[in-house]
Amino acid sequence: MYDLYIANKNYSSWSLRPWVLMKELGIAFDEKLVKFGTSNDNFLDFSPTGKVPCLVEDDLTVWDTLAIAEYLAERHDGVWASDVKARAWSRSASAEMHSGFQSLRNEHPMTVGLRIRPSAINEPLMKDILRIDALWRQGLSSFGGPFLAGEKFTAVDAFYCPVAFRFQTYNTPLSVEADAYKNRLLSLPAMQEWQDAALLETWRDAGHEAEAGAVGEWTEDLRAE
Known part of the structure; x- marks a missing residue:
């Protein structure tokens, strides 16, 4: 185990x-x-x-x-796509998420239980958002969807699940295709389970709370008190 x-x-x-x-x-x-x-x-x-x-x-x-x-x-079977081209693309996209998108990480930190209206979206952050939108559309169109590497949820989708929560928190504008994919991730049973548990957490970390407070106006706090 x-x-x-x-x-x-x-x-x-x-x-x-x-x-x-x-x-x-x-x-x-x-x-x-x-x-x-x-x-x-x-x-x-x-x-x-x-x-x-x-x-x-x-x-x-x-x-x-x-x-x-x-x-x-x-x-275990199914972690990566079985198709060699989809698998290579998936590893590239996962590695890009792993090592990149610093503006998104820094300026839109993950905080599942909050809804935040950002004060501003600067050029580096917008560049990250547009790149992710394009990458999602590429995967969906290249391998047929509904997930990035084809019919089944794989590791590349898992790497972008935190982004789906970020886009939900900050109500990030996306293309029609990317927005539908975001909602598809958010509706997964495991994502719903994670979100439900996150909302029940009553402890707060000062550093993470300060980061979220610096982004913009909190329009909703859905977390338990």
């Missing part, structure tokens, strides 16, 4: 990726949630980088979302 270490569902975009992948593919695991900003948040106890997510199986520890996806792909 795998142990998957994650942090707060409201904030932790990196944690969401392997969590939603394993949930949607039916790969069993024990969830180990360690809260940000608490006295027991010593992630170094289980992660060599002191970061989440981290997958543990017996005496083996796998860290970093790409490494976790590849490890799971060696052991």
Whole structure:
């Protein structure tokens, strides 16, 4: 049995990726949630980088979302697309998400339970949004949809699930095709489960709250108090 270490569902975009992948593919695991900003948040106890997510199986520890996806792909069917071209595109798109889109990450942090009207969208942020929109449309048109690599949800979709939550929070304008794909991700059972749990979290991390407060006006706070 795998142990998957994650942090707060409201904030932790990196944690969401392997969590939603394993949930949607039916790969069993024990969830180990360690809260940000608490006295027991010593992630170094289980992660060599002191970061989440981290997958543990017996005496083996796998860290970093790409490494976790590849490890799971060696052991389970369906992590990546079976078609070689779709699989190569998926790995490229996942790697781009893994290493890029810094403006989106910094200026539109994931906060599942809030709805925020941004004060402004600068040029680097708009460039990230437009690139993701184009990338989504490319995958959908190239491989037939309804997911990025074809008929089935795979790792490349999991890598963009946190973006779907961001676009929901900030009501980001998208093309018709990209907006439909965003809503498709948000409607997945695993995404609904993650969102429901995020809304029930009552603990707050000061750093993440400050980041969200700097973005713009909070129009809704759907989280439990």
